[in-house]
Amino acid sequence: AQKITQTQPGMFVQEKEAVTLDCTYDTSDPSYGLFWYKQPSSGEMIFLIYQGSYDQQNATEGRYSLNFQKARKSANLVISASQLGDSAMYFCAMRVPMYSGGGADGLTFGKGTHLIIQP
Amino acid sequence: ETGVTQTPRHLVMGMTNKKSLKCEQHLGHNAMYWYKQSAKKPLELMFVYNFKEQTENNSVPSRFSPECPNSSHLFLHLHTLQPEDSALYLCASSQETGGTEQYFGPGTRLTVT
Numbered sequence: 001a002q003k004i005t006q007t008q009p010g011m012f013v014q015e016k017e018a019v020t021l022d023c024t025y026d027t028s029d030p031s032y033g034l035f036w037y038k039q040p041s042s043g044e045m046i047f048l049i050y051q052g053s054y055d056q057q058n059a060t061e062g063r064y065s066l067n068f069q070k071a072r073k074s075a076n077l078v079i080s081a082s083q084l085g086d087s088a089m090y091f092c093a094m095r096v097p098m099y100s101g102g103g104a105d106g107l108t109f110g111k112g113t114h115l116i117i118q119p
Numbered sequence: 120e121t122g123v124t125q126t127p128r129h130l131v132m133g134m135t136n137k138k139s140l141k142c143e144q145h146l147g148h149n150a151m152y153w154y155k156q157s158a159k160k161p162l163e164l165m166f167v168y169n170f171k172e173q174t175e176n177n178s179v180p181s182r183f184s185p186e187c188p189n190s191s192h193l194f195l196h197l198h199t200l201q202p203e204d205s206a207l208y209l210c211a212s213s214q215e216t217g218g219t220e221q222y223f224g225p226g227t228r229l230t231v232t
Contacts, residue, residue, distance in 0.1 A: 004137055005160070035220060045223035059156060091162070106152060106164035106175055 002027045004092050004110035011115050020077040021113050023092030026073060032093040034075040035107065040088040048090075051075060087117045104111065121130045123224035125210050132200065132232045140195040140227045141209030149214065151193040152221065153185060159183040168193060200231045 003026040004054040013019045025034065036048040051059045051066045059066040067076040079086055122215065123144045131139050153165040167175035168187040182204075185198040193210055207228050211221040 034161070037223075042225065043228070044225045045209060047220040047222065050206050050220055057228070086145070093162075106177070107154075109162040111159075111161050 002029075002096050002108040004094055004108055006092055006110035006113050007051075009111070011080055011113060013115065013117055014079055015084060015117050017119050019040045019115065020110065021077040021079075021090050023075045023077065023110060024073055025075060025092070025094050027094065027096055030051060031055070031071050031096070034068070035093040035095065036064070036075075036077045037091045037093060038086075038088045039091060039112070043089070048075065053057070054086070073092055078081045082117050084117050087115060087116050099117075122222050123210060123212055124206040125208075125224035125227050127227060128225060129228045129230075131232060132197070133232055134200060134202070135194070136200075137198040139197065140192040140193075140208055140210075140229075142224055144191055144193075144210075144222070145211040145223075146212055146222060147188050148222075150212060151187060152211040153189070153195055153214075154209040154211065154223075154224070158206075158207060159171065162209065166195075167212055197229075200229075202231050205231045 005024045007022050019114045032053045034051045038046045038048055049059050049061045049064045049066050051068045058068050063080045064077045067078055089112045091112045092110045093105050126141045129137060136210050150169045152167050155163045155165055165179045166185045171187050171190060182199050186194040209224045210224040210225045213221040
């Protein structure tokens with residue numbers, strides 16, 4: 001079974017500082033994808049960044065980067081130069097094939113980290 | 120038109136009522152999903168549809184009944200719910216295979232009284 005662990009229930013960070021949100025995962029499947037989503041108070045889940053298990057390089061997307069350490073089963077999100085608008089819940093998620101036939105895959109989510117950026 | 124829309128945004132229903140949640144995606148995707156987000160719990164995958172066929176039912180009680188008439192629309196029919204079913208219900212869509220991300224709708228906040 002797949003499992004995502006986010007050990008930081010909440011974080012307070014000063015504006016303009018870099019932030020690292022922790023995520024560890026567990027799966028026995030060699031093929032998987034790792035995602036980070038942001039959920040503001042409005043409720044909508046916003047996709048931030050994706051890392052495939054076979055990707056050689058760490059994913060980057062603007063101010064977001066994913067620190068992928070496969071041997072440690074770790075996929076931490078790094079936000080550079082944090083902004084007040086970054087305050088939200090952040091979820092790490094993993095996609096593995098739901099059945100051997102392939103096709104659409106559901107995501108397994110962690111419990112999330114509540115990030116608050118202070119001015 | 121936003122990518123994934125959900126209606127209604129808020130719903131209050133009694134335990135004996137029957138209601139339906141609607142999701143529509145305008146992204147040309149072939150896979151759609153229902154997730155449940157309860158307070159202090161991780162999002163839970165409920166159902167997966169790929170090309171209108173249900174490919175996953177994640178041990179969801181029968182009082183939740185999904186319907187996918189075409190690749191753009193997904194419904195969740197609700198009947199005889201329990202108060203513990205109160206949650207945010209999120210719909211998502213993706214390309215059918217190896218999609219790099221799922222796009223989520225804004226969710227329906229359901230309260231069962």
